[in-house]
Amino acid sequence: MRMETIHIQRQIQHFEQRCKGAGLKVTHQRLEVYRELLGARDHPSAETLYKRLERRLPTLSLDTVYRTLATFEKLGLVHRLETAASQARYEVLHTRHHHFLCDVCGQVFDFFWPSFDTAELPSNVGEIGTVDHASVVVHGTCTACAQAQQEYDARQAESLQ
Structure with missing residues (x-):
């Protein structure tokens, strides 16, 4: 198994543990938002994440993406970067x-x-x-x-x- 795959699996396990520890269910939508962000290298905005996920998750709303990212930020799973244009961009916390x-x-x-x-x-x-x-x-x-x-x-x- 490649090192990158092992790293992703560890990140997903960490994600699941943090959610469960906070009393949150690991829903399919939460997991997919986290996976998409985990694989992103461009520090996407909530809108960009929504556009990337809407085909796979037709019931997903932009509001859900915003609320999910806010929850992830509170749990210390993601970092929000404010840009000059006042559009928050997100990344999974790693190194x-x-x-x-x-x-x-x-x-x-x-x-x-x-x-x-x-x-x-x-x-x-x-x-x-x-x-x-x-x-x-x-x-x-x-x-x-x-x-x-x-x-x-x-x-x-x-x-x-």
């Missing part, structure tokens, strides 16, 4: 990482920053309150969008000559 958000195309890229993860918070943060977790969202322009803009600028410059 510690941070996010690069392209402000042009909206793609979210994962990156690792071990020195940030091991840095101590400033002492005055403790005076403000208790920190549950810390993560970084870096905003910028991805390489593909920057290259497309450069090509567009070059074409514009040529047409002016």
Whole structure:
């Protein structure tokens, strides 16, 4: 059995244990929303998840997806990432990482920053309150969008000559 398959099976077992521990039934809809999110690498929104699942689950509603994601977030099964456009994007919690958000195309890229993860918070943060977790969202322009803009600028410059 491939390592990825074993990892997915462990994640599903963890999901089932968390739901049962919280007194929630592991319904077919909950399981399918979690599976879809587990396999996603693009940090989908609730709307995107709904569109991906609606053919397989014709009785699923967008409201159910929103409520399910909120439940998963409370259980610590998923992480909600707020974007500049105020559209939440979701991912299954796995390894510690941070996010690069392209402000042009909206793609979210994962990156690792071990020195940030091991840095101590400033002492005055403790005076403000208790920190549950810390993560970084870096905003910028991805390489593909920057290259497309450069090509567009070059074409514009040529047409002016």
